[in-house]
Ligand code: MN
């Protein structure tokens with residue numbers, strides 16, 4: 371089925387670190403040409419004068435249908451990808467936990483079932499290993515070959531059955547490295563947390579702020595110190611998810627300077643909120659792990675994003691209902707950790723990053739689209755505007771002013787952590803594989819149109835080994 375030609379004319383196009391006025395032509399699902407194309411005829415011509423033309427955003431850290439701390443996230447493959455689409459996200463990669471007694475390969479089958487007939491945008495899977503036995507290790511090459519070369523493990527959440535010990539992490543990293551993959555780690559030291567939580571509870575310190583006190587930066591730094599050791603010992607490739615500590619950042623920066631293969635992301639909420647939110651009466655909204663930090667840490671995260679010590683930003687969307695969050699109202703340790711954020715990431719990072727002068731426009735595109743696509747093997751089809759790439763395109767008005775709040779967002783949660791935030795810049799249209807899926811306030815994407823993304827990591831250093 372041929373969908374004809376569309377020409378986006380005269381917009382400011384961001385490509386490979388530069389911004390210039392160009393036309394973008396696409397036919398069917400792929401970009402056909404970029405440049406001065408005023409002679410080309412297209413059935414649909416969109417005037418983008420004064421607008422930015424950007425690659426669709428890529429969010430490689432979301433938890434759809436996630437069963438955690440006695441509840442399940444309300445973002446499924448329909449509601450989650452619908453909110454994503456409104457936020458300019460045309461590709462997601464979701465975590466799939468290995469179920470007790472289940473084969474690792476089942477993590478992919480489970481998500482295929484959840485996405486079938488539901489997903490509006492393209493999606494991939496990170497398997498999460500919870501049972502690091504020989505059978506699991508043996509299946510690593512299989513999941514990598516099936517397009518899921520990035521596997522995640524947790525260094526905490528022992529009581530939720532998620533923790534993996536360092537000796538097993540090293541084995542997984544080596545197997546994964548041999549297969550051409552990368553190990554993602556949730557870096558928090560479990561022993562420190564298991565010591566802090568009961569002590570605080572016993573002292574009657576049960577309010578939301580004590581969640582952050584139970585997981586001070588040292589909890590994260592200690593886990594990152596161990597990851598650096600594992601990278602040294604194995605030579606394997608590691609990715610630290612949701613980095614939120616200044617000392618952890620310094621450890622990773624130092625390790626990278628020594629040639630170790632460790633990359634890190636941070637998440638939207640660490641750049642927007644500080645731990646002051648946890649002091650509010652409705653502080654449970656901001657309980658997440660690692661916890662929100664102080665303003666100084668936040669400044670350092672922004673700086674590190676600017677100069678590529680932190681490679682990218684993901685949402686860590688974990689959308690629990692208000693009823694579920696209330697489990698923690700009198701006991702911080704019972705609150706499901708997570709903030710719904712699949713939709714606002716792109717807008718917030720533009721407004722707080724580019725409009726406030728913390729990020730250049732090309733760097734913004736890199737951290738929301740290009741770097742996640744490259745690091746997680748969605749490139750070259752995703753993450754940048756290039757001939758032959760998927761026509762995943764955002765038309766963006768950089769001058770629009772509006773106020774973000776629960777009433778402007780489309781996430782499935784019945785509450786919002788993002789309220790009354792003055793915004794600069796707004797998405798006008800979103801195309802996914804050439805199809806207009808969001809036009810202003812309207813989402814036209816058909817349920818189930820989203821496709822599985824078969825990912826392959828590109829790393830010249832791996833080819834040599
Ligand atoms: Mn995590």
Ligand code: MN
Nearest residue numbers: 431433686688
């Ligand atoms: Mn997460």
